[in-house]
Amino acid sequence: MATPLSADALVAALKKEGVTVVEHAGWRTHNRNAKGPWGPVNGVMIHHTVTSGTTATVALCYNGRSDLPGPLCHGVIAKDGTVHLVGNGRANHAGAGDPDVLAATIAEKHTLPAPNQQSTDGNTRFYGFECENLGNGKDPWPEAQLTAITKASAAICRAHGWSAASVIGHKEWTNTKIDPVGFTMASLRTRIGTRLASGASPGSPSSGSSGQGTAHQPFPGADWFKKGPKSAIVTAMGRRLTAEGCSAYRSGPGPQWTDADRASYAKWQRKLGYTGTDADGWPGAASWKALRVPASS
Incomplete structure (x- = not known):
């Protein structure tokens, strides 16, 4: 929506x-x-x-x-x-x-x-x-x-x-x-x-888009997030959520998955039009792809 x-x-x-x-x-x-x-x-x-x-x-x-x-x-x-x-x-x-x-x-x-x-x-x-x-x-x-x-x-x-x-x-x-x-x-x-x-286009017209030629992080899988990972992928995700105006962070984001990450991701899901249990903050393949998280080096 x-x-x-x-x-x-x-x-x-x-x-x-x-x-x-x-x-x-x-x-x-x-x-x-x-x-x-x-x-x-x-x-x-x-x-x-x-x-x-x-x-x-x-x-x-x-x-x-x-x-x-x-x-x-x-x-x-x-x-x-x-x-x-x-x-x-x-x-x-x-x-x-x-x-x-x-x-x-x-x-x-x-x-x-x-x-x-x-x-x-x-x-x-x-x-x-x-x-x-x-x-x-x-x-x-x-x-x-x-x-x-x-x-x-x-x-x-x-x-x-x-x-x-x-x-x-x-x-x-x-x-x-x-x-x-x-x-x-x-x-x-x-x-x-x-x-x-x-990535044929540089991205959306918004300033929060990731740039042309950027390699994007493949979806790690829903279960990966539920294990509370500590990873550069989480940091990169949080930065993209912040760029999209979906931050629920008081500090960071950092590499450790927290409730703030989940709350931020739920904001992103709602921005995409998801509701109810589809906007519960646990990343899914479609919403992850739309977020275009840069691959961590």
Whole structure:
């Protein structure tokens, strides 16, 4: 769970990830915020447009239809890989979906439940990208477009400290939709996860990010922390938690795992959107990966 990125932060994150961005007039204040809340946000949703032609597609997603006012997404991803920004704030893209899917996305589960409810407002919770494609299973997905979808999704995940499990398809949100068609969401999440793990971008737009080229400490395992370790890994973790604004330390951090480390890590888990027993302060693989702890020398 996170506060939505500002327009400036979104542009910065996309460009930092190597995305080619076109900002359309008025996009920064173009939204449906008067009709409902925007945020807290929990993920990124991918759609196909059932249209052909970038100019017409962008216009449709900006203006909307008579029965569904625009913006219909935050960004349109064209065949050539350009991301056209058309909205900032609440957008009419996700509609109602399954609360169990939302809970699984927040927890960054690798497997989502089958959607069978339409009781949760997805327009509040998800960034949306509409991807130019006819959605008939025959219209190709150029590599430039798939790369742009990967980069745009990774940019937002990196900015919020999310993993690739925070990216879902519209068809995974509700059983009333089939998009996207032509590639699997599992394959897309694999691409996004590979990109996030590779450190292809210097990190999130925040000053607390670890730098480009930094080797990250592999997850030591949940049981390792419960044994009360004394290690440079604990110190490095504590410094990253402090940099992310999640410190519960009165002194340190130091190499000995303490209750202050656990309290700090619980703050980090809550920052990522975890709740209840999923935010108990014991590190898990997904939240550890998002923290990007530098490898100790």
